Amino acid sequence: MPEAEGGAGAETERFGLDDEALAVQPTAFRDGLFDGQVALVSGGAGGIGRATAWLLARLGATIVVTGRKRDKLEQLVERLQAAGLKASAEVLDIREPEAVEAFFEAFRARHGRLDLLVNSAGGQFPQPAIDYSVKGWRAVVDTNLSGTWFMMQAAARHWRDAGHGGAIVNIVVITTHGLHGVAHSVAARAGVIALSRSLAVEWAPLGIRLNCVAPGAIETEGWKVYSPAARASYPRTNPMMRAGTTWEIAEACAYLGGPAAGFVTGELLAVDGGGQLWGEVWTTGKPDYFKV
Template sequence: MIDPHQVSVFRPGLLDGQVVFITGGGTGIGFGISELLAELGAHVVIASRKADHVEHAVQTLAARGHRASAAVLDVRNAEQVKAVVQEIADRHGRIDVLVNNAAGNFYAPSATLSPNAWKSVVEIDLYGTFHCSQAVYPVMAAQGGGRIVSTSMTLHYRGWPLMAHATAAKAGVDALTRTLAVEWAPQRIRVNAIAPGPIPTEGVKKAFTPPADSGAADVFATAEEKMAEYARTGIPLGRWGTPRDIANMVAFLASPAGDWITGAIFVVDGGEWLSKGGRQGMGDG
């Protein structure tokens, strides 16, 4: 049976000839974005700190007949980012879309959060977004425009315990998005962000896994049952999101439909952040 959430709503060849640079594009939501944009005809350059992630992603897409290449990159290193962007521009002659998807998040009490833990997440999520955006600016400006789409979250809209580092960084991503959108509009560079809702990942599944000693006291015996119940009670649209849900919004913004959109942060979460029925600690966005 075909998964309706995996069927593309976009016309074939929509992004033919475009070059897309995606950080954190080898796994999870990032790979979902890489996959869809490659299906639509773009050459996707997938970047990650882990070579095995990007190499596997590139091989997977190439086996399907798509155009993809890999870049090993730490977005915290501004000089390394500039070098990779220059290499992409030299090889392909352009960069049409940058997707800032690299992120590093984990739960930790604010009172005991180490300086290195704080620095690591803020540098990946916020500094990395700025480094990559700044690096592609001269390329996009010279070619007459481009699109930048960054990954935000919804947790900082309401405050979220144990996520001070990530919420602070993503709030910065929102502010950066709006500022760059205004500043770079004369160069026809559209800058937007997407705030994903709960997408099942290994971390989310672990959060729903019952303790080994819970036994009959646990109403829901399996992680799958708990997740199904959360989708029913905590997400107004009644289901978990998929990487394709987020990829669809990226593709929309990368297409001509996004020509007059800049400085916007799009929440794609099934209404979860507005819901009063959700339990804290279970969202991915």
């Protein structure tokens, strides 16, 4: 994490909720809601994925988290298990379809069932779109769109072969208004939204529900890639005049992945403090041209 202003020895700047906070956050859901279920969270060591893993585990699910950094995954699992929760981790690059296929084969052998997939893996870097390199574009689209698709398809095949359905929740972004500086991610996430809506119909006969959660300005470790000026503007991107928390996104995932949303599919749930109705987010800082 970056150091706060003041140079070496200054207090380390922190963003979002840490494991100690996630272990005790109050929840709207009853204890045991996901007892006996197995939930898979991609990008599980990241801010939103981490919060979702904590919530689902606290509600009784057996949690499997994936990501590309083994040390972060193992640290999360150690802390979940220390809290008496059921969790394991696997290193997985979701951009590689062969790796995803092999992962799900091992997953079936080890866990026998899957009830909920939360696709939280993804990433982007703030930059004017005119400056994107081919490599940079492909890295974001391959992860945010193609990787999400590979996970969705593998899960659907698992449920088809098992003869029962399940739920998928995809973490996306609001693509219809004011998110600037991450055009590659907006394009990829728009694809995920459209894909989810299409598959919600196609896969309904399999008992599969697909929904999306679109966070607004949510304080996570990912904020460290943005400039201090951009971060300072985020609380004013919505009429509630604050940034959201990863726990609020996790609770949305638990709702859409749980029994209360049993008749909900193909939907996009915005958790953005009303930002889609009022406000704009400039991840690269607002250009002078647009300032009034």
